[in-house]
Amino acid sequence: MIQPQSVGVVAPQRAHFAEPLPLRSGGSLPEYELVYETYGELNADRSNAVLVCHALSGSHHVAGHYADAPKNIGWWDNLVGPGKPLDTRKFFVIGVNNLGGCHGSTGPMSINPASGEPWGADFPFVTVEDWVEAQARLADRLGIARFAAIVGGSLGGMQALSWTLQYPERVANAVVIASAPKLTAQNIAFNEVARQAILSDPDFHGGHYYAHGVVPTRGLKLARMVGHITYLSDDAMGDKFGRSLRHGKAIYSYDVEFEIESYLRYQGDKFAGFFDANTYLLATKALDYFDPAFEHGGNLPAALARATADFLVVSFSTDWRFSPARSREIVYALLHNQRNVSYAEIESDAGHDSFLLDEAQYHALLTAYFDRIKV
Amino acid sequence: MSYRYDYEVITQWIAPGEKVLDLGCGDGSLLKHLAEVRQVQGYGVENDPDKLLACTRNGVNVIQMDMEKGLAGIEDGFFDHVIMSLSLQAMHNTQGILVEMLRVAREAVVSFPNFGYWRHRQSILNGRMPVSESLPHQWFNTPNVRFFTISDFDALCEMNGIAVRERLAFDEGKLILDEPNFLASVAVYRLGRGG
Numbered sequence: 304m305i306q307p308q309s310v311g312v313v314a315p316q317r318a319h320f321a322e323p324l325p326l327r328s329g330g331s332l333p334e335y336e337l338v339y340e341t342y343g344e345l346n347a348d349r350s351n352a353v354l355v356c357h358a359l360s361g362s363h364h365v366a367g368h369y370a371d372a373p374k375n376i377g378w379w380d381n382l383v384g385p386g387k388p389l390d391t392r393k394f395f396v397i398g399v400n401n402l403g404g405c406h407g408s409t410g411p412m413s414i415n416p417a418s419g420e421p422w423g424a425d426f427p428f429v430t431v432e433d434w435v436e437a438q439a440r441l442a443d444r445l446g447i448a449r450f451a452a453i454v455g456g457s458l459g460g461m462q463a464l465s466w467t468l469q470y471p472e473r474v475a476n477a478v479v480i481a482s483a484p485k486l487t488a489q490n491i492a493f494n495e496v497a498r499q500a501i502l503s504d505p506d507f508h509g510g511h512y513y514a515h516g517v518v519p520t521r522g523l524k525l526a527r528m529v530g531h532i533t534y535l536s537d538d539a540m541g542d543k544f545g546r547s548l549r550h551g552k553a554i555y556s557y558d559v560e561f562e563i564e565s566y567l568r569y570q571g572d573k574f575a576g577f578f579d580a581n582t583y584l585l586a587t588k589a590l591d592y593f594d595p596a597f598e599h600g601g602n603l604p605a606a607l608a609r610a611t612a613d614f615l616v617v618s619f620s621t622d623w624r625f626s627p628a629r630s631r632e633i634v635y636a637l638l639h640n641q642r643n644v645s646y647a648e649i650e651s652d653a654g655h656d657s658f659l660l661d662e663a664q665y666h667a668l669l670t671a672y673f674d675r676i677k678v
Numbered sequence: 679m680s681y682r683y684d685y686e687v688i689t690q691w692i693a694p695g696e697k698v699l700d701l702g703c704g705d706g707s708l709l710k711h712l713a714e715v716r717q718v719q720g721y722g723v724e725n726d727p728d729k730l731l732a733c734t735r736n737g738v739n740v741i742q743m744d745m746e747k748g749l750a751g752i753e754d755g756f757f758d759h760v761i762m763s764l765s766l767q768a769m770h771n772t773q774g775i776l777v778e779m780l781r782v783a784r785e786a787v788v789s790f791p792n793f794g795y796w797r798h799r800q801s802i803l804n805g806r807m808p809v810s811e812s813l814p815h816q817w818f819n820t821p822n823v824r825f826f827t828i829s830d831f832d833a834l835c836e837m838n839g840i841a842v843r844e845r846l847a848f849d850e851g852k853l854i855l856d857e858p859n860f861l862a863s864v865a866v867y868r869l870g871r872g873g
Contacts, residue, residue, distance in 0.1 A: 639756075
């Protein structure tokens with residue numbers, strides 16, 4: 304066992320697809336590009352590929368850092384690398400930026416070939432299923448017929464689950480972390496508040512803000528603040544910030560007084576500085592629409608009957624946005640179909656964000672699971 | 679795999695290809711054994727993170743669940759056999775879990791250490807809590823919370839309308855036919871719904 308290491312310097316790659324992509328929402332994207340990164344080496348029989356699907360605000364940059372930006376470290380760098388749970392000495396790991404994204408894949412900031420202008424709000428709705436279709440074409444391009452594993456947390460977990468339904472024969476193992484078979488009404492409600500914050504920003508301009516040289520940063524900041532609250536647990540927020548007052552006492556103003564206000568504003572500003580508002584709108588709608596049981600009258604066991612992969616489902620005890628109960632719905636639906644499934648509910652005080660953190664039990668479990676995957 | 683003689687009995691009661699649930703499955707050894715010799719589709723239930731890890735390393739399906747709260751989520755009659763090997767004595771909700779076991783499977787297999795075993799009685803007579811192969815822990819670190827005998831368990835089954843379809847008793851691996859409550863250290867039961 305070597306000491307866990309980073310994959311080091313990485314560089315994104317780009318794949319262009321000239322064949323139109325039919326979309327669930329109707330119509331199609333005439334052509335598109337996907338930006339992706341890979342870590343490790345594809346083995347001779349191409350059996351060691353692992354696809355990592357990203358969540359709402361993630362990207363293809365899963366591990367390592369860029370030569371010109373050593374501090375821009377991939378969002379799951381603690382999980383992917385030599386000697387890490389997803390060991391790149393064994394696996395060929397792929398991260399891909401979803402369609403509609405704002406990190407290089409074709410999205411609202413890209414030029415709409417029909418108008419010669421950025422797509423903006425005219426970029427079509429994309430769903431989890433559409434993302435899987437696009438990822439499948441990338442897999443074809445890379446010569447990967449079947450993945451050793453498809454892994455994702457949150458919205459990424461939905462993609463991993465959807466893969467096992469859309470291309471059951473192409474997935475040996477699915478690792479679905481802090482996810483759900485569909486959002487609850489409460490979840491959709493939070494997403495709607497986030498979207499309304501963006502849509503009602505005067506700088507939104509119906510989604511065509513690129514042409515106006517502005518971005519709806521205030522709306523995007525508010526959207527992120529709402530989201531961020533739901534990703535943390537009450538206890539974690541209490542432990543970290545409590546009711547600490549910046550001035551040591553109330554000064555009766557709308558400026559930052561409580562430390563939690565400062566934190567949320569900082570997180571909101573930071574996010575609004577690099578993320579695209581239209582992408583945020585599209586991604587939250589993709590979350591809302593995902594519901595593989597819908598076509599089966601809401602019967603999740605019937606919906607998951609197609610899946611043939613082996614599953615690891617993981618939840619976190621204090622995750623109230625994607626609660627353990629939601630993961631158990633997936634587990635029992637797979638059990639009903641006699642699939643190989645293991646389930647762990649990790650004790651953590653960090654809420655939904657736990658899936659990005661270094662919880663020892665969580666990483667040990669993933670290590671054990673990935674170790675046993677034969678490639 | 680550490681040798682556990684109740685495994686041999688349990689294995690004989692499992693038909694090839696059955697759906698099996700193992701409650702308190704530990705490191706998954708029994709399920710691994712049953713998968714190899716009976717080709718069962720098996721699932722373990724555990725709540726101890728270290729044992730979940732061990733199951734995962736063993737390639738055994740394991741579902742984290744607090745059995746004290748029952749087996750909600752598992753369908754009625756889904757399993758052929760539900761097994762609880764040497765774990766019943768570590769459960770608080772003894773009656774509740776027996777009801778749940780016979781809800782989710784057509785038959786339950788239960789094994790437990792017999793507190794009425796003569797060496798255990800001798801130890802008590804000598805004024806000390808028994809420590810043996812079947813009760814390996816000291817009183818201060820035992821995971822066991824229920825101390826009962828074969829006779830006690832028979833009475834519980836009768837009281838709860840649980841049918842005892844078969845019972846085998848052992849003294850450290852040797853089959854005991856006479857006076858099991860006195861001479862056997864471990865009992866293995868095949869249980870069904872009463873009537």
